[in-house]
Amino acid sequence: MTAEPTAEPLDRPVRRHDPDRRQRIVEAAIGVIAEHGVAGTTHRLVAAAADVPLGSMTYHFTGLDDLLAQALTVHAERMAVKYQAHFAHVRTTEDLVEAVTDLVHGHAGADERDWAVSYELYLAALRDPALRTVTETWMRRSRGVLEQFVDAATARGVDGLIEGLVMHEVLSTGPVSRTETHEIIARAVRPTTEGAAQ
Amino acid sequence: MTAEPTAEPLDRPVRRHDPDRRQRIVEAAIGVIAEHGVAGTTHRLVAAAADVPLGSMTYHFTGLDDLLAQALTVHAERMAVKYQAHFAHVRTTEDLVEAVTDLVHGHAGADERDWAVSYELYLAALRDPALRTVTETWMRRSRGVLEQFVDAATARGVDGLIEGLVMHEVLSTGPVSRTETHEIIARAVRPTTEGAAQ
Amino acid sequence: MTAEPTAEPLDRPVRRHDPDRRQRIVEAAIGVIAEHGVAGTTHRLVAAAADVPLGSMTYHFTGLDDLLAQALTVHAERMAVKYQAHFAHVRTTEDLVEAVTDLVHGHAGADERDWAVSYELYLAALRDPALRTVTETWMRRSRGVLEQFVDAATARGVDGLIEGLVMHEVLSTGPVSRTETHEIIARAVRPTTEGAAQ
Amino acid sequence: MTAEPTAEPLDRPVRRHDPDRRQRIVEAAIGVIAEHGVAGTTHRLVAAAADVPLGSMTYHFTGLDDLLAQALTVHAERMAVKYQAHFAHVRTTEDLVEAVTDLVHGHAGADERDWAVSYELYLAALRDPALRTVTETWMRRSRGVLEQFVDAATARGVDGLIEGLVMHEVLSTGPVSRTETHEIIARAVRPTTEGAAQ
């Protein structure tokens, strides 16, 4: 579009040496998945996003599946780290409830794009057994984080609750009451021994 | 090669008058989505599954998107009906806890295929605003069912919990303790006042 | 290249109805194989030769292999017919020797292109078992034709001799003596019972 | 990921001084041609077979055509040597008939792989004039060997017969009678004068 008076390097400066290319392609792929979904991710789109020629795609990756798997794996690891970091300063049960509430309301460093990619991973894992290890590792890590503060059963409940509430929040169009979320979560983190609580 | 003068073509009986064809195509589409995902659904696959000629696809539907939207809508309505039916006989709070536990553990008339299609719908709705009305209607109906037994906030919590637990169940490879699920759900359905009372 | 004052049908007249297309593609494929070899045969080349759009290739044939197999099969059948016709008027042993000599010297209705395609078929059959049936049928028919005039062993010898002499003729750059060929063949068609001949 | 300070890279021993590399690549190329055909031979396959880096290919050869030509030339020379050696001990006419029969029945030190490569060469020569010199030299040498025992015309006949019988043997799936082959060849090697005498 912009006029280029000199004839030579038409649109892309030659970049024969580019050590981080592989990594940049993976990053670009995550972005493309966020925007177009796994199904809409093509070599062409990723190549354009990473500003590399098309041939680089299959040079650095066995194929599109390989690239997608690597991108989703990196994303999952990144999400797990965010999750962990989000709970790093939790001390009391009330801290935990607050942290979970924040997480559901989008204050955990993960935006809607991140969740969209995560759901893409879930769906892909549903059909591709190779991706199951990625989702399982992630789920195990999430539970592990929660189990620092509550027992295993409660951790599973809270983890499921987070999953469902976030999904409904992402899919809903209207606003959601933070107070209500707080109350819902508070019930889930009560000590297992019901009798003791009453 | 040799002419066959007798009778009709063997493999596909001529279907001169076929009033349910449209509906049959939609059913076939749901099946194809379950098996191949929305991304893997093509006119050809659906036509083969419904045993109709390829030309029928764009004759009865404006395009693939149209067909997919109709199939996902039918599926969502069907799931909502199952959901409603599953809670039809609930009377007490304990009934409710049992019903939700059953639902999470796959005894609600919905199998993994159904959930797979549902997740396909979620993901599609994430990118296609036209499908949001479908998911919203479904969510509203689910909450409505639960609100017959508990207050709105609790309903939202239970609904989210169901969503998350089912998703984790579908994605997990190991078995899940039913007793644990029961306990988790029991906490979520306690009347709101109790939580506030402490 | 030629100026077209009217805006509409740019370069290819629309040809929506074209009943013999399949057949025309096969013919074109044979021509392309003759010119570029099996290895050099591409969908694009054949489509251009048949004057059909690229999409027609995989609409009418499962894939390139399918097309190649069909083209080679048609060629083999055609060659067998030529072979048979070439010996139709043979009555005496001398007729036979003359006919074979003619065949080796290129007067059997088959030109170098035909032989080139045949060798392509041989080589393809060497690697693709599915094509073996084609070459075997052809060989059986050739022998059958010769066995009308001589015993089976002699037929095998003459058939082999034809094969080798034609191949060397096709590969050689210099001229070959017809008298010599005649003499070589005459020996091969002598009656099997050596004692009787002397 | 973790740095390995000790020793050398494990999988490919560093080959600092490697004077036979060129030759090894040519050998590897012959093997790849035998297995995948000329059309299926790629730089990558040959490099892997020779266990040399991809860059070696175009470093040692001007291009793939160059490599193929050299490989086919080496193969032809090798075949000619085998041919010559196979007839080294022939003294009488009966020796010759026996030797040729052995050759057709696969006892000449050349297996089916060798013939496959030879046919690849023939076909390549059909389209590439540069390879014609290779096939012509080979043919001239074969005839020369036979002309040690019989006159030129007979040599041409026997050479053609060998070519054809071997090709049919390679392409056929059933067994072939050795006695029959012997008889066929015996007729071809009779002195020319006999044929003329009748």
Add this chain to the structure above:
DNA sequence: AATGAATGAGTATTCATTCAT
């Protein structure tokens, strides 16, 4: 009203070759 042949834009992928290191 219904269909199957036709089409072209788009897809993943391969690979000979180039070139900076």
Add this chain to the structure above:
DNA sequence: TATGAATGAATACTCATTCAT
């Protein structure tokens, strides 16, 4: 001298959609 990353042209193939019949 030797190499492995890089590249772009070319490949087979898929498929939603169109349209003459």
